[in-house]
Amino acid sequence: MTAERELRIRCVGGIAHNPDGRLLLVRRANPPGEGLWSLPGGRVEPDESDETALMRELREETGLSVTVGALIGTVTRPAPRGLYEIHDYACQVRSGVLRPGDDASDARWADAAILATLPLTEMLHDTLAAWGQLPRS
Numbered sequence: 557m558t559a560e561r562e563l564r565i566r567c568v569g570g571i572a573h574n575p576d577g578r579l580l581l582v583r584r585a586n587p588p589g590e591g592l593w594s595l596p597g598g599r600v601e602p603d604e605s606d607e608t609a610l611m612r613e614l615r616e617e618t619g620l621s622v623t624v625g626a627l628i629g630t631v632t633r634p635a636p637r638g639l640y641e642i643h644d645y646a647c648q649v650r651s652g653v654l655r656p657g658d659d660a661s662d663a664r665w666a667d668a669a670i671l672a673t674l675p676l677t678e679m680l681h682d683t684l685a686a687w688g689q690l691p692r693s
Contacts, residue, residue: 563638568610569597571628571684572620577692578665579684581674582617582650585661586667588633588640593666594677595644598659606643614647616658622647629687631679644687668693 571582582596596617600609607624614622625646632639656663666674670690671681684690 563635563640564632564641565635566600566606567640567642568596568600568606568613568643569595569644570614570622570624570644571609571644571687572614572622572647572649573689573691574649574665575597576665576667578667579671579689580618580620580654581664581666581671582656582660583662584677585659586617587655588635588645589663589677592677593674594680596660596663597642597644604647608644610647615652617660618652618663619655619657621650623650625672628689629683631683633678634647665667667691 581593583593584590596614598613598662600606610624611622625648628644628646630642630643654663671691
């Protein structure tokens, strides 16, 4: 394996459910995953904590301010050079009005029925199921 393929790019994702048990999702406006629905999140900037990065990314992509909670899990996904190492955290919405922004072409709260109809990023459904984080019906 080359050093280039071993490069790990630290990213964060937010797992937020509203009081009705719906899951917060965004449709990616840019690669990777352009046009697919995913958890909001993105890259951690140099000298930025996961918490700070996640609060910034959710505000940019959804217009919502969140409190970051516990780490739910970590996944890796292929990157153009290396791997995205994505650390997904529980989030609680504090304020804001849901609206797509920045790297999101759309944003929504999805229940189980809606989730089943959306084109999702690879392995998202299976990963959320394994972590017990799927939305309620």
